[in-house]
Amino acid sequence: MNELRFGPKNSMSSLFLVFCCSLLVALALTACGIRPLLYEVSAQPEVITPNADGLEDVTRIAYKLSRSADLSIYLVDEAGERHYFRQNRRRSAGDYRVDFGGVVDGGMLPDGRYNWVVEAVTDDGATSRAEGVLVVQDADVERPEFxxxxxxxxxxxxxxDGKQDRATINYYLTKEADVSVYLFGPDGQKYPIAEKERDVEPGEPGFHTYDYEGGVDLGADPPPDGDYIVRAEAVDRVGNRTVVTGTLTIQDGGRPRADIVNADVEFYNPETGDKVVPLGSTLAFTLTVENTGLVPIRTTGPDSGTHYRSDQNFNTLDTYETPGAWRVGIDYEGNPSYAYPYRWGLGQLEDLESRVIDGQTFYYLMPGQRMIVTGSIQIVDVPAASKDRVFFWAGLIHEQVRIDTFNDFVDPQQIVIGF
Ligand SMILES: [Ca+2]
Ligand SMILES: [Ca+2]
Known part of the structure; x- marks a missing residue:
């Protein structure tokens, strides 16, 4: 309005002056009198019992704004202290209703008599407020705890790799609540963590556990390596809220990948160089394995080059499966037993990168690294197929995790047993 100016030296016509005066009156009425900034404010009912029994758990606060303003709603307790439900929230002109269930800052107000206040402040400093009484009874003030x-x-x-692949989060929830647990990254990114299925349903009081593997088991990339905040939040039925945090660091995270280079396996009789291996003779192989992923892959013995008799297997050599290890295996047509009974590590273990975890040494093929793997099997009995020609093939096994399709049944070749 201060852009409007009037004065005796003005050359405007009287008609225009009348128009301007009318306009001024209209603006003044709108701004100052007809409708106040904040009006028709109420909070009903006046007594609430916020205990989630469905009866008078909340009071409905209603108000109308004639102009945009910053709006606050707060409760003043008998000691005169303010408890903000809404503080300086930007609101445009309009009708508003909001339910208040006694919770401020994630905690329930204790039983008592309060004054509610709704207050609006415009950008030019105009203030309007309304207030009334709210009595809180039978309030459920107990917060859920972890x-x-x-x-x-x-x-x-x-x-x-079977080593420290999972983080376990445990807590005992003291009260029924909606619980969410997530990682909070340095970049502000949130990664939810799902609860493990157990007897105690999510949100029920009792012991809860989370078994987190970064999503790798579901084929996803885990969150990037780095330091994370683990944040758990519980909100009970009346709105009491509890937050706890901890820290978790991710290292060497990622999906492992490896293959047999060119899916190429060389099978041969080391005495003759051909694929004829009479009973009692030896079948040898050579292939190359590459770590094509971004994380180290773990392997175990026996070393590349180890010799088997066909009536042996990796268990009889005391080189058992360990979850997460990668080994090359050889299998054959008519094998009556489990898959890939003859297995070898991805090279000579002493040539590989080693890491000590929990006092034990483990061996890794690093990203981009290739290793030639060799081995041999003396054919001392007739394969169950009882055929003159028997298919042999190789596999690259991620033990107790999976065998990728392209790493299974690699380069099958007929070997003449010639019994
Ligand atoms: Ca109630
Ligand atoms: Ca690991």
Whole structure:
């Protein structure tokens, strides 16, 4: 309005002056009198019992704004202290209704008599407020708690090598609540963590556990390596809220990938160089394995080059499967037993990168690294197929995790047993 100016030296016609005066009156009425900034404010009912029994758990606060303003709603307790439900929220002109169930800052107001206040402040400093009484009775002030909240280990490597692939989060929830648990990254990114299925349903009081592998088991890339905040939040039925946090570091995270280079396997009789291996003779092979992924892959013995008799297998050599290890295996047509009974590590273990985890040494083929793997099997009995010609093939096994299709049944070749 201060752009409007009037004065005796003005050359405007009287008609225009009348128009301007009318306009001024209209603006003044709108701004100052006809409708106040904040009006028709109420909070009903006046007594609430916020205990989630469905009866008078909330009071409905209604108000109208004639102009845009910053709006606050707060409760003043008998000691005169303010408890904000809404503080300086930007609101445009309009009708508003909001239910208030006694919770401010995630905690329930204790039983007592309060004054509610709704207050609006415009950009030019005009203020309008309304207030009334609210009595809180039978309030459920008990917050849900996370007892024994723990994260183990604090550093984990979600890469399916079978070592520290998972982080376990445990707590005992003291009260029924909606619980969410997530990782909070340095970049502000959130990664939800799903609860493990157990007897105690999610949100029920009792012991809860989360088994987190970064999503790798579902074929996803885990969150990037780095330090994370683990944040757990519980909100009960009346709105009491509890937050606990911890830390978790991700290292060497990622989906492991490897293959037999060119899907090429060389089978041969080391005495003759051909594919004729009479009973009692030896079948040898050579192939190359490459780590084509971004994370190290773990392997175990026996070393490349190890010799088997056909009536042996990796278990009889005391080189058992361990979850997450990668080995080359050889299998054959008519094998009556489990798949790939003859297995070899991805090279000579002493040539590989080693890491000590929990006091034990483990061996890794690093990203981009290739290793030639060889081995041999003395054919001492007739394969069950009882055929003159028997197919042999190779596989690259991610033990107790999977065999990728392209790593299974690789380069099958007929070997003449010639019994
Ligand atoms: Ca109630
Ligand atoms: Ca790992």
């Amino acid at each position: 007892e024994g909240f723990s994260i183990y280990p604090q550093v984990f490597t979600p890469n399916q």
